[in-house]
Amino acid sequence: MVRRDRSLGRRILLVFLVVGVVIGVAIGVMAGLQRRLIYFPDSSPVPPAGRVIDGARDVTLHTSDGLELGAWFVPAGGDAQLDLAVLLAPGNGGNRAGRAGLARELSRRGLAVLLMDYRGYAGNPGSPSEEGLSADADAAVQALTELGFPPNRTIYVGESLGTGVAAALQARTPPAGLVLRSPFTELADVGARHFPWLPVRLVLRDRFEVIQRLASSSVPTTVIYGDRDSVVPPQLSARVADAAPVLVERIVLPGADHNDPVMFGPAVADAVLRLARRVA
Numbered sequence: 001m002v003r004r005d006r007s008l009g010r011r012i013l014l015v016f017l018v019v020g021v022v023i024g025v026a027i028g029v030m031a032g033l034q035r036r037l038i039y040f041p042d043s044s045p046v047p048p049a050g051r052v053i054d055g056a057r058d059v060t061l062h063t064s065d066g067l068e069l070g071a072w073f074v075p076a077g078g079d080a081q082l083d084l085a086v087l088l089a090p091g092n093g094g095n096r097a098g099r100a101g102l103a104r105e106l107s108r109r110g111l112a113v114l115l116m117d118y119r120g121y122a123g124n125p126g127s128p129s130e131e132g133l134s135a136d137a138d139a140a141v142q143a144l145t146e147l148g149f150p151p152n153r154t155i156y157v158g159e160s161l162g163t164g165v166a167a168a169l170q171a172r173t174p175p176a177g178l179v180l181r182s183p184f185t186e187l188a189d190v191g192a193r194h195f196p197w198l199p200v201r202l203v204l205r206d207r208f209e210v211i212q213r214l215a216s217s218s219v220p221t222t223v224i225y226g227d228r229d230s231v232v233p234p235q236l237s238a239r240v241a242d243a244a245p246v247l248v249e250r251i252v253l254p255g256a257d258h259n260d261p262v263m264f265g266p267a268v269a270d271a272v273l274r275l276a277r278r279v280a
Contacts, residue, residue: 038128038161038187038206040093045123046070052100053107059147061116061139069124069136072096073147074103074113084176084276085112085149087140089169091160091182095122105269111276112149116140130164130206137169151175155276158183160232160258163240164208171213176279177248178221179272182232182258183240185211193233211243222249222275224268226256248275 049056049072061069076082086106090099096115103113118136119126126132144154155177158166163183170178184190187208191200214221221244225237234252241250251271256262 038092039120041118041121041128042093042095042098043120043123044095046095046097046117049073052097053104055107056103059114059143061136061143063119063135063139065132065135067119067124067126067136069119069139070117070122071140071143072103072113072115073143074107074115076110076112077107078110081110082276082280083153084280085114085144085147085154086272087114087137087144087154087156087166087175088116089137089140089156089158089162089165090115090117091162097122099264102264102269105266106272109269109273109276111155111272112147114140114144114147130208133165134168134172137165138172141169141173155179155272155279157181157272159263161187161208164210164213167210167213168208170217170219174217174219176220177275178217178219179224179268179275180210180221180237180240181224181263181268182226182229182237183210183223184208184232184236185239185243189236190232210240214240214244217245220246220248220275220279222251222271223247224251224253224263224271226253226258226260226263228255229258231258248278 049058053074056072056074059071059073061071088099096117099115103115106113117124118128119132120128141151151173154175156166156170156175157179159181163180188201188204191204223241225234227234241247253262
């Protein structure tokens, strides 16, 4: 009986050791490859701006760490120009060519637009990281200032991962207004929803803490999200709206998932325009 107990004890210990090794390996893999799970850049070069959007032109962003990044500037169109620009901080996938439709919608509403791409996207040099994306956004602000749109004449629009970029940017350099489309409270909360079996909060390096960055903000803010979002749970976006110190508008798009066309279309552009008119 004693021998059986000892044998059973060894087996249980072995099972725990194996499980521990498997979990340890999984954590190690996630720690080493986590940025591949966060950033999905389309690194293909994009065509010249004017070939995609009438009147648009290519501009170069110069980052503090010496990178030169391609971007597009779209002048305001339409009859009722507001002398305001939109800085669009994109999500974690694709490149600026995929945001051309939204840029056209904003331009038709009298807003100039800077479509930036982060390092590692659209043929840009470098590899994405939270620190790197912050430097890229700072460079975009500088470029817009040189184009005649300083921060107090600019609305930052962040989409998905870009809400983390825009929230941090507004804390460093406050704009006229802020629009957060499909925001999350912090990136770890999204990771914990998608990988509940991993200690995401312990190993995640790029945090993108949106609510924390908004805590002391005095910037008028609009929050937009779909109630069927399968990437960023709508509850997280709702918490961001609840926490925004100067919430101008909360827009919940019924039946909309994270990347549905409505999330890049007229409803979003109209929301930006309403905020622009308020802060103009």
